[in-house]
Amino acid sequence: MTALVWFRQDLRLADNDALNAATHNHQQVVAVVCLSEQQWQAHDWAPIKRDLYERQLNYLSAALAEKGIPLHTLTLDNFSQAPKAIHDFATKHEISALYANREYPLDELRRDRAVDAWMSEHDIDCHWFDSNVLVPPGAVKPKTSAFYQKFTPFYKAWKAYIAEQGIAPPQQIKTSGQSVSTQKIELTGDKRDASAWAGSEDAVRQRLRRYMDEQVADYDRLRDSPSQDATSRLSPFFELGVIAPRAVARLLQQQSPDFPHGLNKGADTWLSELAWREFYQHLMVHVPRLSMGKAFIEYSDEFPWRSSSADFKRWREGKTGYPIVDAGMRQLNHEGWMHNRVRMIVANFLVKDLHLDWRLGERYFMQHLIDGSFPANNGGWQWSASTGTDAAPYFRVFNPTRQSEQVDPEGRYIRKWVKELKDVPTKYIHSPHSYLKAKGESGAGSSTENYPQPMVDHKEARDYFIATFKGLKK
Numbered sequence: 001m002t003a004l005v006w007f008r009q010d011l012r013l014a015d016n017d018a019l020n021a022a023t024h025n026h027q028q029v030v031a032v033v034c035l036s037e038q039q040w041q042a043h044d045w046a047p048i049k050r051d052l053y054e055r056q057l058n059y060l061s062a063a064l065a066e067k068g069i070p071l072h073t074l075t076l077d078n079f080s081q082a083p084k085a086i087h088d089f090a091t092k093h094e095i096s097a098l099y100a101n102r103e104y105p106l107d108e109l110r111r112d113r114a115v116d117a118w119m120s121e122h123d124i125d126c127h128w129f130d131s132n133v134l135v136p137p138g139a140v141k142p143k144t145s146a147f148y149q150k151f152t153p154f155y156k157a158w159k160a161y162i163a164e165q166g167i168a169p170p171q172q173i174k175t176s177g178q179s180v181s182t183q184k185i186e187l188t189g190d191k192r193d194a195s196a197w198a199g200s201e202d203a204v205r206q207r208l209r210r211y212m213d214e215q216v217a218d219y220d221r222l223r224d225s226p227s228q229d230a231t232s233r234l235s236p237f238f239e240l241g242v243i244a245p246r247a248v249a250r251l252l253q254q255q256s257p258d259f260p261h262g263l264n265k266g267a268d269t270w271l272s273e274l275a276w277r278e279f280y281q282h283l284m285v286h287v288p289r290l291s292m293g294k295a296f297i298e299y300s301d302e303f304p305w306r307s308s309s310a311d312f313k314r315w316r317e318g319k320t321g322y323p324i325v326d327a328g329m330r331q332l333n334h335e336g337w338m339h340n341r342v343r344m345i346v347a348n349f350l351v352k353d354l355h356l357d358w359r360l361g362e363r364y365f366m367q368h369l370i371d372g373s374f375p376a377n378n379g380g381w382q383w384s385a386s387t388g389t390d391a392a393p394y395f396r397v398f399n400p401t402r403q404s405e406q407v408d409p410e411g412r413y414i415r416k417w418v419k420e421l422k423d424v425p426t427k428y429i430h431s432p433h434s435y436l437k438a439k440g441e442s443g444a445g446s447s448t449e450n451y452p453q454p455m456v457d458h459k460e461a462r463d464y465f466i467a468t469f470k471g472l473k474k
Contacts, residue, residue: 001026001028001094001095001096001097002026002027002028002029002030002093002094002095002096003022003023003025003026003028003029003030003095003096003097003098003099004022004029004030004031004032004086004089004090004093004095004097004098004099005018005019005022005029005030005031005032005069005099005100006018006031006032006033006034006086006098006099006100007031007032007033007060007071007100008033008034008100008101008103008108008241009103009132009239009240009241010101010131010132010241010244011053011056011057011059011060011201011240011241011242012060012201012241012242012243012244013060013063013064013067013173013201014170014171014201014205014244014247015131015168015170015171015244015246015247016101016131016171016173016244017101017129017130017131017171018099018100018101018127018128018129018131019031019099019173020171020173021099021127021129022097022099022127023067023069023173023174023175023176024174025097026096026097027176028176028178029069029176030069030070030072030093030095031064031069031070031071031072032071032072032073032074032086032089033057033071033072033073033074033185034073034074034075034076034082034085034086035073035074035075035076035185035187035188036076036077036078036079036081036082037075037077037187037188037189038077038078039076039077039078039079039107040189041189042078043107043366043374044363044366044367044372045366045372046192046336046366046367046368046369046370046372047189047190047191047192048191048192048193048194048336048368048369048370049194049236049239049336049369049370049371049372050187050189050190050191050192051187051191051192051193051194052194052197052198052236052240052370053187053240054185054186054187054191055194055195055198056198056237056240056242057071057185058182058184058185059198059199059200059201060201061182061183061185062182062200063200063201064180065180065181065182066175067173067174067175067176068175068176068177068178068179068180069176069180070180070181070182071182071185072089073185074086074089079107079108079110079111080111080114082111082114082115083114083115083117083118083119084118086098086115086118086119087118087119087122087124090119090122090124091122095124096124096125097124097125097126097127098115098119098124098125098126098127099127099129100112100126100127100128100129101128101129101130101131101132101241102128102129102130102132102136103132104137104281104282104284104285104375105284105291105374105375106284106288106291106292107291109285112128116128131244131246132241132244132245133245133278133281134158134162134245134246134249134274134278135158135161135162135278137281137282137284137285137286138282138285139161140154140157140158140160140161141157142157146286147282147283147285147286147287148279148282149389149390150389150390151275151276151279151390152390154275154279154282155272155275155279158275158278158279159260159261159275162249162259162260163259163260163261167246167249167250167253167259168246170250192336194336194370197236197370201242204234204237204242204243205243205247207232207234208232208234208243208247208248208251209251211232211234212248212251212252212255212267215230215232216232216266216267216270217264217266217267218230218266219231219266219267219269219270220265220266220268220269221265221266223269223340223341224341224406224407225341225407225408226327226328226339226341226342226407226408226413227408227410227412227413227416231339231340232270233337235371235373236337236370236371238277238371238373239371239372239373245274245278248271248274252267252270252271255267276376276379277373277375277376279379280375280376280378280379281375283296283375283379283389284374284375287389290378290382291374293359295382295385295387295388296382296387296388296389296391297386297387297388297389297391299472299473300385300386300387300469300472301387302472303387303468303469303472304468305355305356305357306354306355306356307356308354308356311354311356311455312350312354312356312360314452314455315329315346315349315350315354315356315361316329316333316364317329317333318330318333318417318418319452320349320452320454320455320456321433321451321452321453321454321455322349322400322401322404322454323404323411323414323418323421323429323430323431323432324342324345324400324401324403324404324407324408324413324414324430325345325346325349325400326417326418327342327408327413327414327416327417327418328342328343328345328346328417329346330417330418331417332365332368332369333368334417335370336368336369336370337369337370337371338369339413341407342407342413343365343380344380344383344384344398345398345400345403345404345407346361347361347380347381347384347385348384348392348397348398348400349398349400351384351385351465352384352385352397352398352461352462352465353397353400353456353458353461353462353465354455354456354461355461355464355465358381358382358384358385358387359381361381362377362378362381365377365381386469394465394466394469394470394473395466395469395470397462397465397466399458399462400458401430401431401458404430405430408430409426410426410429411424411426411429411430414429414430415429418451420450420451421451424436432451433451433453433454436451
């Protein structure tokens with residue numbers, strides 16, 4: 001009988017437990033992917049992410065064909081159609097078993113439970129795996145509760161689990177020997193060219209190896225500098241599952257015989273970012289309301305958020321009058337990506353300076369980011385808004401000018417993205433308005449008209465946010 005491997009956001013051959021098990025347990029294997037346009041719209045997939053997904057699907061199709069495994073597509077409106085569609089496909093192809101890697105947000109969990117139940121009713125075995133994480137949800141927990149609510153103890157337990165379990169060696173996918181032809185997979189809906197990012201699985205893994213060999217040692221020192229190309233920019237491939245966390249772990253293991261301990265500071269900090277990613281995925285399983293637009297800290301849902309489409313528009317367009325915020329938003333709109341430190345700054349500004357609902361920003365990020373990950377994006381926004389687990393305390397409010405001075409002291413990142421400020425001296429780049437005003441009054445140019453005044457007084461906004469949140473807490 002034939003096995004069916006259901007690909008979702010695990011578009012790889014290496015370290016894919018579902019694919020590996022299927023090829024070793026069955027003589028014949030076929031693969032399927034469900035294209036759910038309406039569901040992607042409901043989940044706010046960015047056009048650039050959708051284009052990258054299409055490109056990576058075609059790379060995957062070609063790689064599977066070399067192993068004698070055809071990749072079929074099923075077009076669905078939404079997840080609710082998956083059980084019947086997959087069952088009908090399985091019946092047509094005489095499938096005896098389904099193999100897939102788990103996903104953890106609520107809609108995906110419900111979809112998979114429904115598929116499992118439907119297939120079981122028709123005597124088709126389902127096999128589920130966790131090869132998209134190093135530590136499966138539920139594998140680590142404190143003695144007094146079902147899950148960790150703070151990152152630091154989670155990270156300690158996460159590393160202990162990895163140290164105890166070890167890292168599995170690379171797998172060899174069995175080849176069926178049959179000849180398979182491929183057809184180009186095309187997604188419908190809005191797409192934005194992601195060709196500058198796309199690459200085969202082998203090419204992406206080479207990028208990972210180069211980063212580990214050449215740059216990761218400096219990650220802790222340079223990661224908060226947006227003007228330097230010091231981060232890996234591999235997040236889109238983690239999101240689509242082109243890279244498995246296990247592949248990262250093996251490369252880091254080469255740097256320390258005591259892995260996951262004993263790494264240099266840069267590599268250890270990079271590993272902690274991988275743990276943050278998994279921490280937020282675990283929370284999706286344990287706290288379903290996070291998938292329903294709710295805050296982790298329930299009383300914070302009562303915060304009296306302002307409603308101002310005009311202010312939200314200025315934030316979206318990078319016209320707030322705060323250079324580092326505007327640079328970040330313009331990078332996002334232009335590239336479909338933003339430096340992680342700047343993501344924190346612009347998020348903090350939307351919530352704690354403008355007092356606009358964090359869910360507005362969360363959705364805007366998902367609609368534009370090539371690496372938009374629901375668990376990580378939700379976790380990051382709730383961290384900034386002080387509404388989530390292990391979030392920044394409500395009284396921690398970023399000063400956007402001071403943040404700018406710290407992360408972009410020479411103003412290189414600002415000048416790259418805020419062209420109106422390209423000639424502003426470094427002395428004034430983080431708060432350029434007095435300089436621009438003097439320049440405008442001297443008749444030397446029109447910069448004062450082109451770059452807006454700050455749309456809010458930071459100190460007043462900060463005081464209001466803290467007082468209001470404190471009142472809610474009481």
